Amino acid sequence: xxxxxxxxxxxxxxxxxxxxxxxxxxxxxxxxxxxxxxxxxxxxxxxxxxxxxxxxxxxxxxxxxxxxx
Numbered sequence: 001x002x003x004x005x006x007x008x009x010x011x012x013x014x015x016x017x018x019x020x021x022x023x024x025x026x027x028x029x030x031x032x033x034x035x036x037x038x039x040x041x042x043x044x045x046x047x048x049x050x051x052x053x054x055x056x057x058x059x060x061x062x063x064x065x066x067x068x069x
Contacts (some may be wrong), residue, residue, distance in 0.1 A: 002065060003028065005057035007050040016046035018054045031057075 001022055008017045008030070018031040031053055035041050 003057075003061040005031075005054040005061070007047065007054050010043055010047055012043075015041065016043070016050040018050050018057065020057065 002024065003020060003022060004024055005018050005020050008019045010016045015033055015035070017033070019027060020029045020031070022028045031050075033040055033046055033049070040046065
């Protein structure tokens with residue numbers, strides 16, 4: 001099974017998140033921000049954090065796929 005991560009669309013209600021998909025299509029899960037203060041609620045910061053997390057997860061998923069016979 002191949003996993004991929006991509007940044008979800010930003011919502012002014014729930015903020016940003018990273019969506020994880022199986023085999024490029026099936027939604028498998030999500031990484032979301034649970035903000036306790038306004039410091040993490042800034043749109044640009046949440047999008048940047050989501051991009052960093054998605055990139056790191058895709059690197060991890062690729063490395064695990066390459067290591068699996």
